[in-house]
Amino acid sequence: xxxxxxxxxxxxxxxxxxxxxxxxxxxxxxxxxxxxxxxxxxxxxxxxxxxxxxxxxxxxxxxxxxxxxxxxxxxxxxxxxxxxxx
Amino acid sequence: xxxxxxxxxxxxxxxxxxxxxxxxxxxxxxxxxxxxxxxxxxxxxxxxxxxxxxxxxxxxxxxxxxxxxxxxxxxxxxxxxxxxxxxxxxxxxxxxxxxxxxxxxxxxxxxxxxxxxxxxxxxxxxxxxxxxxxxxxxxxxxxxxxxxxxxxxxxxxxxxxxxxxxxxxxx
Numbered sequence: 001x002x003x004x005x006x007x008x009x010x011x012x013x014x015x016x017x018x019x020x021x022x023x024x025x026x027x028x029x030x031x032x033x034x035x036x037x038x039x040x041x042x043x044x045x046x047x048x049x050x051x052x053x054x055x056x057x058x059x060x061x062x063x064x065x066x067x068x069x070x071x072x073x074x075x076x077x078x079x080x081x082x083x084x085x086x
Numbered sequence: 087x088x089x090x091x092x093x094x095x096x097x098x099x100x101x102x103x104x105x106x107x108x109x110x111x112x113x114x115x116x117x118x119x120x121x122x123x124x125x126x127x128x129x130x131x132x133x134x135x136x137x138x139x140x141x142x143x144x145x146x147x148x149x150x151x152x153x154x155x156x157x158x159x160x161x162x163x164x165x166x167x168x169x170x171x172x173x174x175x176x177x178x179x180x181x182x183x184x185x186x187x188x189x190x191x192x193x194x195x196x197x198x199x200x201x202x203x204x205x206x207x208x209x210x211x212x213x214x215x216x217x218x219x220x221x222x223x224x225x226x227x228x229x230x231x232x233x234x235x236x237x238x239x240x241x242x243x244x245x246x247x248x249x250x251x252x253x254x255x256x257x
Contacts, residue, residue, distance in 0.1 A: 047146035
């Protein structure tokens with residue numbers, strides 16, 4: 001009788017352990033899914049922002065508004081930082 | 087006094103060549119080297135963050151140009167449906183599209199290579215290499231914008247010669 005009770009207790013503990021492991025796996029999976037989608041920064045969104053029309057004057061406006069200043073805008077700051085003496 | 091002089095000399099020689107003295111002499115350059123290494127590591131880290139941000143900016147510019155080329159393509163398709171001869175405009179746009187593909191590939195190449203460039207060079211040298219590479223990509227982007235402008239110029243001509251397009255575009 002005691003042996004039967006002990007084996008049922010072991011089963012309960014095993015089941016509980018399994019449930020905890022399962023819950024942990026689900027938590028990890030959800031966390032990974034959230035990280036997998038990187039959000040675009042304000043800067044990227046501003047660069048990509050444009051109209052959707054195929055109207056010639058609208059496209060022309062967006063071509064004229066395209067500038068690449070942000071590519072090398074802060075080169076000077078980084079350059080002076082890496083060139084500073086030790 | 088004379089008897090003390092040799093003893094003093096021995097004491098001085100022993101003192102200067104003892105392990106403790108030797109340790110004292112080498113600890114200063116070692117500490118300085120460690121500090122220098124730390125500064126170099128910090129600069130490499132900030133250069134890495136800078137490059138990660140710049141790669142995103144470059145990709146955003148390529149995306150923008152690609153979207154504009156899609157809109158020009160849409161206009162060419164519309165004009166073709168109306169019977170306009172779009173051969174020249176299409177050829178010009180196809181050249182632009184291949185330049186966009188090349189620019190995207192060059193940004194990806196830079197993205198894959200910059201960690202190696204930073205880790206295997208002094209920050210100063212790494213920055214110069216990366217700056218040159220980014221300026222080369224920027225020149226490609228400027229060239230694409232010029233090509234898109236030319237494509238649109240051809241489309242504009244076609245659009246104006248096609249009945250109704252002038253009013254639709256508000257020109």
